[in-house]
Amino acid sequence: MLLATSVAVLRRRVAVALRGHRENAGLTQREAAHRTGISAGRINHFETMRSVPPDAELVALLDLYGATEDRDELLAVLPPARRRTATEAATTDPDQFNLYIGLEAGATQIESYDALVLMGLVQTAEYAEALLRGHGQGLSETEIRRRLRLRLRRTELLRADSPTRLWLVIAQHVLEAPVGGAKVMRQQLAHLLELADLPNIEIQVIPRAVVPYAALHGTFMILSFPIPGDAGLVYVETRVRGLFFEQPTELQEYSQVMNHLRVLARPPQESSRLIDRIRKEIA
Incomplete structure (x- = not known):
């Protein structure tokens, strides 16, 4: 698990991972939205740290991107990422x-x-x-x-x-x-x-x-x-x-x-x- 005392850095870990996995899968935000039912606006917010995804939506996106190897780590990051220092x-x-x-x-x-x-x-x-x-x-x-x-x-x-x-x-x-x-x-x-x-x-x-x-x-x-x-x-x-x-x-x-x-x-x-x-x- 990523070691960091900064909530903002934990949020950034999630955002960087989601953006990187989507790009590696060759998908646009709009395409990911169409295939998961999660709005393109929400996906953009997840990738720019404007919001932290719910567990279920994180899993759905990682499954779509074929990036299940990161699932456990990112799910563990979500609870502290939702707090404020x-x-x-x-x-x-x-x-x-x-x-x-x-x-x-x-x-x-x-x-x-x-x-x-x-x-x-x-x-x-x-x-x-x-x-x-x-x-x-x-x-x-x-x-x-x-x-x-x-x-x-x-x-x-x-x-x-x-x-x-x-x-x-x-x-x-x-x-x-x-x-x-x-x-x-x-x-x-x-x-x-x-x-x-x-x-x-x-x-x-x-x-x-x-x-x-x-x-x-x-x-x-x-x-x-x-x-x-x-x-x-x-x-x-x-x-x-x-x-x-x-x-x-x-x-x-x-x-x-x-x-x-x-x-x-x-x-x-x-x-x-x-x-x-x-x-x-x-x-």
């Missing part, structure tokens, strides 16, 4: 970000390019609070505290017994932006240097002089999962919603950009020296 239940943020939190918790590797601010997993409490207060939504004090607790809980992934591997590429101006003031930024950069010493984390900085380059469209994250046949996904967050990209051509495009950024960025040790220099220069 404590972290997912605690958030009232938009659905796409709610889903992202669950996927993040179950990812084995996250590759991130930070173009504007540092990603949530590496933020200190003070840096995160400054961002929340400056978000412009008129958040109540209670809501700020709730979101701050959620964000800090997410950072535990990097120091868990089986920690998430993080490869972070940061534009230099992100490190120089005075989020929260000088003291907050010095603490934040010191925290980055501590994280850079962990064996599961690589941090690279793109120097200010390196322009233009192939990621000026903005921040993105590539997530990889411990799921057979799962190529991963790209997550892009906007102010109003999160966007997921999963098509092979989309994944290839973002992977190529990430590899390009790694080449342009300073190597990890040089990046740490640059981060430390910026930290010391903050007035």
